[in-house]
Amino acid sequence: MRFNKLDLNLLVALDALFTECSISKAAARVHLSQSAMSNALARLRAHFDDELLVKVGRTLELTPRARALKEPVRDVLLRIDTAIAAQPRFDPSRSDRTFQLLVSDYTTVTLMPHLLALARQQSRTVRFLLSPLPHLDQPQRALGRGEADLLVIPRNYCSPDHPIETLFEEEYVCMVWNGSRFARAGTLGYEEYVAADHVEVQPASIGQPTLESWFMKRRGIERRIEVCTFSFVAAPFLVLGTDRVATVQRRLARMAQQFLPVTVLPAPLPLPRMEQSMQWHKYRTHDPALVWLRTLLHQAVVQMEAQQQQAAALAGGEAEAASRPTGS
The missing domain is CATH 1.10.10.10 (Winged helix-like DNA-binding domain superfamily/Winged helix DNA-binding domain)
Structure with a gap:
């Protein structure tokens, strides 16, 4: 033609x-x-x-x-x-489509297990390819080139040229080793925070500072970054055996507490909340398969929140029981 x-x-x-x-x-x-x-x-x-x-x-x-x-x-x-x-309708039980999602390691360990579990309930043939985020100075390029079905990234990194939906909000907390002076004190004040040695996360794919680093720079807060890593998941491990402080997402901190000897303390400064969002190409808004996937992601968030609330309640009950006098 x-x-x-x-x-x-x-x-x-x-x-x-x-x-x-x-x-x-x-x-x-x-x-x-x-x-x-x-x-x-x-x-x-x-x-x-x-x-x-x-x-x-x-x-x-x-x-x-x-x-x-x-x-x-x-x-x-x-x-x-x-x-x-694009097909006029999407039946996950009969589809062999592979969905490619561009996600961080934070999203991979916190949200993706819930998405995959929900998808498995509806289909044993649909597949997922979870790829690292590309350079995000211009995130729309990954969508425009057809390299991804969805991006899952903080809203401030999203392109204004394509649709965006917020999945959930996230707050930041401080994570320290159980044997550190901060854990022993049970508190972390502003002056102690600024003077401490820090672990900073700077993903290689992001050409802009993270939300936490952007806030520090805007407030003129100078921290001593002793360790810089590309991985959110690695940050809790890098405080072990030291007095370092890692400022991380609360959901990730809760997960780390289940496996590592770490303590979570409130951040001693008003860090902005992160809006974790998903974005897709504007031409694919009505693609039935992507409509299914976006709906499933929202359901995965509900499941993730319910599970974390249950875990927090269980941990609170165990802590209360441990604090009771023997024989009470």
């Missing part, structure tokens, strides 16, 4: 070339031979009167014209895919 003298089948090849910057990898991506992809590139160069990809050293790089075409081509293909490939 041609449009303005361009064979529209070449757009698929062009998108693959833009994505891979390699003729052989682009050919494999769209199941063509290398010679067929080379021929497609020659035809595209002739149509656009531009080299599109040029050799720089041992790699191919996009020309300015190609860089200008990259996002519009991906946008056109995504529109076509959304309009034609």
